[in-house]
Amino acid sequence: ASEDPGRESGEVLVLAAASTQDVLQRLADLLRERGGPVMTISAAGSNALAQQILAGAPGDIYLSADPLWVQEIANAGHAAETVPLLGNDLVLVVPAENRADVREPGDLLSDRVRHVALAGEEVPAGRYAEQALRALGLWDTLSGSGRVVRGQNVRLTLAYVERGEVDAGIVYATDAAAAPSVRVVHTFQREDYPPVVYPLVLTTRGRDNPAAAAVFAFLQSPEARAIFAEHGFHPLAAP
Amino acid sequence: MSTDLLSFDCRFQYGQGFTLESAFALPPGISVLFGPSGSGKSTCLSLIAGLLRPDAGAIRLCDTTLVDRGSGLWVPPHRRRLGMVFQDHLLFPHQTIRRNLGYGMASRDDNGTRLAQVVEMLDLGGLLDRYPGQLSGGEQRRVALGRAMLSEPQLLLMDEPLTGLDEAMRDRILHHLHQAHERLGVPMLLVSHDQVVVRRMAGHVVVLEEGRVVDQGPAHETLDRATTRTMASHPGPINLLRVEEVRRSGDHHEGVIAGQRFHLAGPIAPDSTTVYVRCLPRDVALLIGEVSRISMRNHLVGTIRDLIHIPGDHRALVAVDVGQLIWVEVTDSACRELGLAIGVRVTCLIKALATDVVG
Amino acid sequence: MSTDLLSFDCRFQYGQGFTLESAFALPPGISVLFGPSGSGKSTCLSLIAGLLRPDAGAIRLCDTTLVDRGSGLWVPPHRRRLGMVFQDHLLFPHQTIRRNLGYGMASRDDNGTRLAQVVEMLDLGGLLDRYPGQLSGGEQRRVALGRAMLSEPQLLLMDEPLTGLDEAMRDRILHHLHQAHERLGVPMLLVSHDQVVVRRMAGHVVVLEEGRVVDQGPAHETLDRATTRTMASHPGPINLLRVEEVRRSGDHHEGVIAGQRFHLAGPIAPDSTTVYVRCLPRDVALLIGEVSRISMRNHLVGTIRDLIHIPGDHRALVAVDVGQLIWVEVTDSACRELGLAIGVRVTCLIKALATDVVG
Amino acid sequence: MTGWWLTPPEWQAIRLSLLVAFWAVVIFLPPATVLGWWLARRDFWGKTAVDTVLNLPLVLPPVVTGYLLLVMLGRQGVIGRPLDQWLGVEIVFTWRAAALASGVIAFPLMVRAIRVAMLGLDTRLEQAALTLGAHPVRVFFTITLPLARHGLIAGGVLGFARSIGEFGATIMIAGSIPGETRTMPLYIFGIMESPNGIARAQGMVIVSILIAAGALIVGQVIENRSHRQAGGPKR
Amino acid sequence: MTGWWLTPPEWQAIRLSLLVAFWAVVIFLPPATVLGWWLARRDFWGKTAVDTVLNLPLVLPPVVTGYLLLVMLGRQGVIGRPLDQWLGVEIVFTWRAAALASGVIAFPLMVRAIRVAMLGLDTRLEQAALTLGAHPVRVFFTITLPLARHGLIAGGVLGFARSIGEFGATIMIAGSIPGETRTMPLYIFGIMESPNGIARAQGMVIVSILIAAGALIVGQVIENRSHRQAGGPKR
Numbered sequence A: 001a002s003e004d005p006g007r008e009s010g011e012v013l014v015l016a017a018a019s020t021q022d023v024l025q026r027l028a029d030l031l032r033e034r035g036g037p038v039m040t041i042s043a044a045g046s047n048a049l050a051q052q053i054l055a056g057a058p059g060d061i062y063l064s065a066d067p068l069w070v071q072e073i074a075n076a077g078h079a080a081e082t083v084p085l086l087g088n089d090l091v092l093v094v095p096a097e098n099r100a101d102v103r104e105p106g107d108l109l110s111d112r113v114r115h116v117a118l119a120g121e122e123v124p125a126g127r128y129a130e131q132a133l134r135a136l137g138l139w140d141t142l143s144g145s146g147r148v149v150r151g152q153n154v155r156l157t158l159a160y161v162e163r164g165e166v167d168a169g170i171v172y173a174t175d176a177a178a179a180p181s182v183r184v185v186h187t188f189q190r191e192d193y194p195p196v197v198y199p200l201v202l203t204t205r206g207r208d209n210p211a212a213a214a215v216f217a218f219l220q221s222p223e224a225r226a227i228f229a230e231h232g233f234h235p236l237a238a239p
Numbered sequence B, C: 001m002s003t004d005l006l007s008f009d010c011r012f013q014y015g016q017g018f019t020l021e022s023a024f025a026l027p028p029g030i031s032v033l034f035g036p037s038g039s040g041k042s043t044c045l046s047l048i049a050g051l052l053r054p055d056a057g058a059i060r061l062c063d064t065t066l067v068d069r070g071s072g073l074w075v076p077p078h079r080r081r082l083g084m085v086f087q088d089h090l091l092f093p094h095q096t097i098r099r100n101l102g103y104g105m106a107s108r109d110d111n112g113t114r115l116a117q118v119v120e121m122l123d124l125g126g127l128l129d130r131y132p133g134q135l136s137g138g139e140q141r142r143v144a145l146g147r148a149m150l151s152e153p154q155l156l157l158m159d160e161p162l163t164g165l166d167e168a169m170r171d172r173i174l175h176h177l178h179q180a181h182e183r184l185g186v187p188m189l190l191v192s193h194d195q196v197v198v199r200r201m202a203g204h205v206v207v208l209e210e211g212r213v214v215d216q217g218p219a220h221e222t223l224d225r226a227t228t229r230t231m232a233s234h235p236g237p238i239n240l241l242r243v244e245e246v247r248r249s250g251d252h253h254e255g256v257i258a259g260q261r262f263h264l265a266g267p268i269a270p271d272s273t274t275v276y277v278r279c280l281p282r283d284v285a286l287l288i289g290e291v292s293r294i295s296m297r298n299h300l301v302g303t304i305r306d307l308i309h310i311p312g313d314h315r316a317l318v319a320v321d322v323g324q325l326i327w328v329e330v331t332d333s334a335c336r337e338l339g340l341a342i343g344v345r346v347t348c349l350i351k352a353l354a355t356d357v358v359g
Numbered sequence D, E: 001m002t003g004w005w006l007t008p009p010e011w012q013a014i015r016l017s018l019l020v021a022f023w024a025v026v027i028f029l030p031p032a033t034v035l036g037w038w039l040a041r042r043d044f045w046g047k048t049a050v051d052t053v054l055n056l057p058l059v060l061p062p063v064v065t066g067y068l069l070l071v072m073l074g075r076q077g078v079i080g081r082p083l084d085q086w087l088g089v090e091i092v093f094t095w096r097a098a099a100l101a102s103g104v105i106a107f108p109l110m111v112r113a114i115r116v117a118m119l120g121l122d123t124r125l126e127q128a129a130l131t132l133g134a135h136p137v138r139v140f141f142t143i144t145l146p147l148a149r150h151g152l153i154a155g156g157v158l159g160f161a162r163s164i165g166e167f168g169a170t171i172m173i174a175g176s177i178p179g180e181t182r183t184m185p186l187y188i189f190g191i192m193e194s195p196n197g198i199a200r201a202q203g204m205v206i207v208s209i210l211i212a213a214g215a216l217i218v219g220q221v222i223e224n225r226s227h228r229q230a231g232g233p234k235r
C-alpha cells in the first residue's frame, strides 16, 4: 500500500459517481489490457467525492453526477479542465407485478398508489424528477398527498421499487436498466426538466500526472463513448 | 428420625478439591457447628440453605425434604424459609440499612414493631438511613444478623454471627438470641470458634474436621472432647505467664505472679517491671499438699480448673488456676495416683531455667 | 516525642456523620486499639495508612511526618511502607493466593524462603494455586495476614487479624506474631475485641469510644479499667451457671455446680439432667468463713479471681471462681469490711428464687 | 452559520429524532437487559450463535441491516406481509420503522453494556436475597438490576445516542419522508448532498451535539445519584 | 448464492477489513481504557464537555464524522497540512485513514464498555494494593485493569465489530479504493449499485457474519478463561 495511490507513476485515481462505477471499471479493464495507464476507481456519492477534492485529497479525475458540485470545485480552484461527458434520461419505473397498475405519470395520483419513491431533494435525480412532475402539473397534488418517499440516492430509490415497497419510482434510465426486476413504463420528455449532465473533471492534482491526461482523453474518445452508450448513458457532444 | 429438627447426610466436592462427606442430625434448639478453619462449616450451611447442591445424599428439615439426590427432589433456596447470616455479611450495597433489614420481611404481618425490636436489640438506631458502605465492620455484622432474624425463618443459620463484636455487645446479643429462641422457638444452627459463645448458646454441637463429622453430642461434653482432640494433634498450649513487680535479687531476678513469688532466669531489660514468661506444659510438675524441699524454685499454688485426658496417649492436660491459668501435662498414672480432679488445690512446680522470658 | 513509634493527632469526619477526634502516641512494640463496635478503630487505621485524609492534625511515624494538615505535607499510601490487614481481607480476586501473598514483596531480596516461612506459619500450603474465591473465611483471613507481613512493613496495621480462626490456629499465629516481632522488630498496631489476644499480645493499649481516646496505657491496667468502664455503662454481666446431675428432691429440684450442691426453683422439663441458671450479680451475696444459718439456700465456695471497683459509683464487681465464674456486685464498703481481694476464698450465697432456669 | 434560527422542517426533524430515539430505547432496553443478563450468566449450547445474530447490526453496514429489515418487514416480507394483509398495519415508511431500525442497530450496544455490568456483579448477593425468601424474579428486579445500574444507564445512553445518529438502516426501511421519518441524520445527510449543504447543516449538527450532551448529562445525573450510595471507602 | 467462491477483489476487501479493524482496536483501545477509567473515577469541571466530544461520533451521522475528519486531515486541514508539509505524509485515501475513521467511530463504544466495568469495581482493592507499596501505575495495571477485564474485552469486541461494519465515515475520508481502502462494507455498497448487486453481496454478508462470530468467540474464550478464576460461590 502506498502513501498516495493516485500519484504512483502510471496510475490514475478516478473519483467516480457511484452510478458510473461499472462502466468505468469496464473501461479501466480495457485500458489495462492495452498496457495503458492503470485506472483506480474510487466510487462514492458525488458530494462525498467533491468534498474529498475540496479537502485536497488525491484524485486525478472526477466523474460527477451533479454539475453543482463540479461548479463548487471549479470555484475553489481544483478543476483544471471540465467537459460535460454524459447525459441520462429520467424514467418512471414500477415493480414487476405492478399491482397499482401505473402506466403513465398521471396514474401516480390514482387511489391505487400508496407510495411513490423519488431520489433526495438535493441530488440531481430528485431535483429533476420534481421538475418533470411539476412540468406535468402533477407535483403539487402528489407532494400534498404524502405519498412521496425520498430514497437518498437513485440506487436506494430503485431498491424500494425492486422490493415492491412503493408502487412507482422515478430514476435514471441507466439505473433502471441495471435492475432486471423493475419495469420502465414511461420515459420523461427531456424538455420537461433540465438536462442531466455528468461532467468529467481533470483536477489540478491530475494536471501534474501525465497518465491522468491520457485517461482524461481516453474517457472522451469515441470508443469510450460507445461503451458509455451501451450502458444506457447519452454521450454528450464534445464542446 | 422424625423428632430431629434437621437431618443432614451429604457428599459434596468443590471441583477436584475439598470434599465434604458428613452426616448428622440436630435436635430442636440451638446447635453449633464447630471445627477448625477450612473444615467445611460454611459449606454445610450453604448446602442446607440450598446455595450448593450435594453430589449425593439428602437434607431434611422437620418433615420436609429439602434435597434428595436419590429421588431428585430439590426445594429451591427461596422456598426453604431459612435465614442465613453469611460470614462476609453480603449486605445489599445499594439499599439503606432499613431496606436491608426489611428485605426478607413478609410485609403483611408487620407494622414496624418487629423491625423496631430488632433495631433496638442490635443497637442499630442511628444507622437506618445509611448504606452498608458507611458502616463499620461490626455494624455490618449486626445488620446481617438482624436481616436474617427478620425474615422469620424456620431455622436460622448463622456463620460466625458474633465475631468482630466487642464483649459487651456479644453478651447482649447472645442474651437476646437466647430470648428469641425461648419466646419464638426459632431453632438455630450457628458456626462459631468462640468457646464462650458455644458453651453459652448451644445444646448440641457437631464437630467437623476436614469435611467429616468427628464428634457430635451435647455441647459441654463434646467441646471438652474437641479441645482434647485439638491438643492431641497440636503442639499444645504454651503457657504465657505475666510476672509483675520484677526486681533484682542477688544474682537473679524475681517477680510476682498473682501474689505468689516467681524466680526468673535469663537476661532482663533493666527497666522492665513486668515481663512475660513462657514455659511448656511438660516442664511443669504438680504437687499436692505441703511443698517439700525440692530444687524447683517456683511454687505456684492454685486450683485445678480443667482436666483433659488425651485418648490413646496416656497423658492428661491439667489447667491450674493460680490467678493465671497454667497448663500442665502429666501422665495418666500420675494423675490417678495424685487424685487430680477439677477443684483440687495443687502446687505447680516450675524450674526457673525451663522458662523463657519474653519481654 | 521522638521515642514514640507513632504519634497520632487527627480530626476526621465522614460527611456530616461520625467524627473521629483522637490523639495518642504509641511506644515501639505491639499496641492494640480497643473499643466497642463503631468506635472508630478502622477509621484510625485508614488514616494511618493514608486511605483517608484527616480534616486537621498530623500523623508521624518515627521521624517521618506522614501527613500534616498544618504544613500541607502528605505522603501517599504507597510510600508509607505500612502493611495493612483489612477487616474484610480485600484479597485480589483475580490473582492466585501465591500472587496475592507476593504482591507486596520486594522481589529482589527474596528467593522464596520468606514466602515459604509465612506459608508454613499460616498453614496455607495446599492453597497457593487457588483463587481467593475458593477459600474459606478463615483461610482468606490468614492470606490477608500473610500478604501484609510479606510486604516488609515498617509498621504492621491489623484490623482484627485473628477473628474467625479457631483457638489452636489463633494461638499458633499469636505465637508467631510474637516471634516475628522479636526477631525482626516489626512494630504492630492491631485492632481486636478479644481480651485474650489483647492481653497476650499488647504492650500498649489505646481505648476508643465514639471517636475519642478515653484511655491509654500499658495493656493490663488499661484493659482492666476498660472492662470496668463497660460494666459501669452497661447492664453488666449476667451469670449463666451450668447445673448438672439435676434430679427431683422432694418439692424442688437440685443439681451440682462444679461439685457443689445447687437448689433450683421453677419448673424443669422432666428429662433434663443439665440446665442453665441465670442470675444477676446483684442477687448474689458473699460470705467469708463458715456459712451461718441463713435463708439463702445455695452456697458456692470459690476464690476471688478479679475485683473491679467501678469509679464514682461506690460499687465493685467481684469475680468468684467456684469452678465456674460468678460475678457478684457488692458495695465498696462491704468490700473493705470483708477484706475482699483477689485470691480470697469466699462463699457465694444465691437465693434459689432469684435464679431463672434457662433450659 | 446561516441556520441558527431553525426552520420548521428542522424542528420537525428534531422532534422526530427525539421521538424515534426515545421509543427505540424504551422498546429495546428491556429485552436487551434480559438478554445481557442471560448471556452473562448462562452457558449454553448455541450461545455464540445467539450472540452473533444479536451483534449482526454492528458488523454489517447499517444499509445491509436496513435491507434485511426491509426484506422481513416490507409489504412482501415474511413478517410484513401478514401484518399488512391481516392487520392492515404497515410499518415500512413510518416513524415506527425508524424507531425499529434505530433500536435494532443500537441493540447490540445496549446488550453489551448490560452484560459487562452483570459480569462484574457479585452473584452471592443474589444468593443472599434468595435465602431471605425472595422469589428469583424479585431478586432480579431488586438486587440484580439495581446493582447492574451502571450497565443499564450506559445501555440507555449509548442506545439513545446511537439512535440519534442512525442513518443507514433508517433510510432503508423508513425512507426519508418529511415529518414522518426524516430524522436529523436523514435531514443532514440530505442537505449535505448539495454544495451549500454543509453550511445549512451546521444548525442541525449543533442541535445533535446539544442533544447528545443532554443525554449524557441525564445519564451522569442518574449515575451520580446512584453512586452516592456507595458511600465512603468501605463497601 | 452466486458468490460462494470468493473473487480476488472480495478476498482483498476481507483482508483489508480485518487489517483496518485490527488496527482500529489496537490503536484506540488503550486511550479508550484510560479515558474510561478517568470518566468513571474523576469528577471534574468540564467532564460533560469531554464526554460529549468523545461521544460525537455516536450521535452524528457517520458521514458527518467522516466529513469533519476529512476537513481536519485533508491537505488543507489543521492536522493534515502540517503532516503533509513537514513529514510528507498524506493520510486521506490510505488504509490508515480507514482505520482512523473506524477507530474514531468505535471509540465511544469502547470507552463506555470500559467505563461501565470500572464503575462496578471495588476501589478498596486498589487501596489495598497501595498499602502493599505498589505504585499507582502498577496498581492500575495489576489490579484495576484485570478487574475491569470484562469491560476491556467488551470494548475490544465492540470496537472490532463496529469497525468491520463501518461505512459512512470510511468512504468519506478513505474513499473506496480497491486493495487500499475498499473494506467489506464499501465493497458491498459498491456492488449494490450494480445489476443483481444484492445477490452478489450475499457472499460478503456471510463472511461478515463469520468474522463477527469469530470475534465474539475470541472474546468469549478470553472471558471464560478469566471467569474461571472467580471460582465457586465465594468471593
Ligand SMILES: Nc1ncnc2c1ncn2[C@@H]1O[C@H](COP(=O)(O)OP(=O)(O)OP(=O)(O)O)[C@@H](O)[C@H]1O
Pocket: B133, B134, B135, B136, B137, B138, B139, B164, C014, C015, C017, C018, C035, C036, C037, C038, C039, C040, C041, C042, C043, C044, C087, D231, D232, D233, D234
Ligand atoms: N463511609 C462512612 N460514612 C459514614 N460513616 C461511616 C463511614 N464509615 C464508617 N462510618 C461510621 O464511623 C464510625 C466508626 O467506624 P469504624 O469502621 O472506624 O469503626 P470500628 O471501630 O472499626 O468498628 P468495628 O469494630 O465495628 O469494626 C461508625 O459509627 C460508622 O458507622
Ligand SMILES: Nc1ncnc2c1ncn2[C@@H]1O[C@H](COP(=O)(O)OP(=O)(O)OP(=O)(O)O)[C@@H](O)[C@H]1O
Pocket: B014, B015, B017, B018, B035, B036, B037, B038, B039, B040, B041, B042, B043, B044, B087, C133, C134, C135, C136, C137, C138, C139, C164, E231, E232, E233, E234
Ligand atoms: N469455591 C471453592 N472451591 C474450592 N474449594 C473451596 C471452595 N470454597 C471452599 N473451599 C474449600 O473447602 C474447605 C471448606 O471450606 P468452608 O468455607 O466450608 O470452611 P469453614 O469451615 O467455613 O472455614 P472457616 O472457619 O475458615 O470459615 C476449605 O478448605 C476451602 O479451602
Ligand SMILES: [Mg+2]
Pocket: B041, B042, B043, B087, B159, C136, C137, C138
Ligand atoms: Mg466459613
Ligand SMILES: [Mg+2]
Pocket: B136, B137, B138, C041, C042, C043, C087, C159
Ligand atoms: Mg472496624
